[in-house]
Amino acid sequence: MIETPTVRIRPGGTTERPLLRLLPPLALYVHVPWCVRKCPYCDFNSHKTPEVLPEEAYLAALRADLEQALPLIWGRQVVSVFIGGGTPSLLSASAINEMLSMLRAYLPLQPTAEITLEANPGTAEAARFSAYGQSGITRISLGIQSFNDQALQSLGRIHDAAQAKAAIGFALDAVERVNLDVMYALPQQTVQEALFDIQTALSFDTSHLSLYHLTLEPNTVFAKYPPVLPSDDDSAEMQDALIQLTADHGYEHYEVSAYAKPGFQAEHNRNYWEFGDYLGIGPGAHSKLSFPDRIVRQSRVRNPQSWMDQAVLRNETHLAENRTVDAEDLPFEFMLNALRLRDGVPATYFEERTGQSLAVILPTIRKAIDKGLLDPHPSRIKASDLGWRFLTDLQELFLD
Incomplete structure (x- = not known):
């Protein structure tokens, strides 16, 4: 059993909340909100790409957003960076290079910081991926989802299986650490089709796999028009089989949906699960920031144009939420994350x-x-x- 620690009681009988004597590790999340089109299962803050991607305005707003957040994290080292979306690989190599240069100028990045960029196989180019790696991206996370063209079409993806395989090759040539996102229990998917996807992903021997059960999230097209999904028994058979297959190939199932080769766990995501801190910048991004006497959660305005317009005003109107977490909510928030880790x-x-x-x-x-x-x-x-x-x-x- 876990030993009972000493607990201090305030007059009146309520538990006194002690101060945070040591701030947790701090990570940075950067949100790129645009996609070629929105997938029917996606509930992330993503928006159809405008005719001309406003890279210059986006980077200017990102700089203004970061500058306004600096007083909250002043002097704290950043242990990891995750550039997510949306589809960050829509950004040009020069835009990613400028973004990383800005982050290094403002933040004390840990020398060995993991810097991840999410990418869509439909936007993958060998030269662009190579340039990402040269700019300082150390990890590429590819949204493969399936290697079955019919399944990809039903998921609304813009790539096919051939493009997915080519993108994996580009990523492996560009960086050492590559993650593949693959989904199972897809519309009308058989157990054999799910195992084919997992076996195909394993054949590339990437350092990390994220294997997700498709869920019908609120406010998505799939929630409004539910597709025919595999039975619970078939879904369970898929999950049991993929757990065994990944173990047979030397992957550690270290988190609910995460599988890694030894030494290649996702450091950024692990910081979330260990209830670390993170600063989120960009439209719709969320932050959790600790101080000696409180923990604060923030979120940014979700609409990309509204966020860009408001961020550059530097008056914090780009914040949609900025609140101190109630002490009574912290135990559940902590356990919700920590229990996802196998160990x-x-x-x-x-x-x-x-x-x-x-x-x-x-x-x-x-x-x-x-x-x-x-x-x-x-x-x-x-x-x-x-x-x-x-x-x-x-x-x-x-x-x-």
Whole structure:
């Protein structure tokens, strides 16, 4: 069992929230909002690309957004950068180079910082990917989704299987670390078709795979017009098979949907799951920033043009939300992330990163252990095998 730490009580009987004595690692997220077209399953902040991509205006607004955020993170080292979207690979090589130069000028990037760029195979070019690598991109994440042309068409993707395979080659030539996003339980997909996609992805021997079960998210075309999906039994068979296949090929299943070769876990995403801090800049980007006496969440205006117009005014009107997280919400937020990791997190992280004593959640920890959902490890917060399989049930215990 996890030992009960000392807890201080305020007059009146409420638990005193201790100060954060050590700020967690800080990552940077940069959002590029444009796509050639929006996929029917996508609920991210993406918008159809205008006739002329406004790179110059976007970079000017990005600079203004970052400059206004600097006082919140002054002096803190940045451990990773993730350029996501949308489709960041729509940006020219010169635009990415200018962006990275700006980030280095303003922020103390860790020398070994992982710098990831998301890319769509339909926008992949060998010369452009090579230039990304020369600019300082260290990791490319490709949205493959499937190697089946019919499945890709049903998902609204702009690439075909041949383009997907070519893009993987371009990425592997450009950088050492390459992630492939592949989805399963697609509309009318058979178990054999799902396994073909996974086996094809494994054949490229990339350093990382992200294997996602298709979900029908609210406010998407698929939610409004649901396609015919595989049965729960078929979906479970797909998942069991892909877990075994990835293990057979030397991948560690270290997070719910993430599989990595040894030494190649996604550092940026891992920081999220360990309840680290992140500054998000760009339209619709979210931030979680810790201070000695509070934790703040922010979000930017979602519409790209509105964000660009407001950011350059430098009066913070580009912020759609800027609030201090209620102390009572922090335990669930922490556990929602930490329990996604197969090995969990050190128990000390809870107090270090929420500012609360572990005693706040100790009754729920004991309840989860009694149910067989949490590992009774003396120094880690970690789901059991059963708890990882029924992760939502385990996480919901901490809502109280």
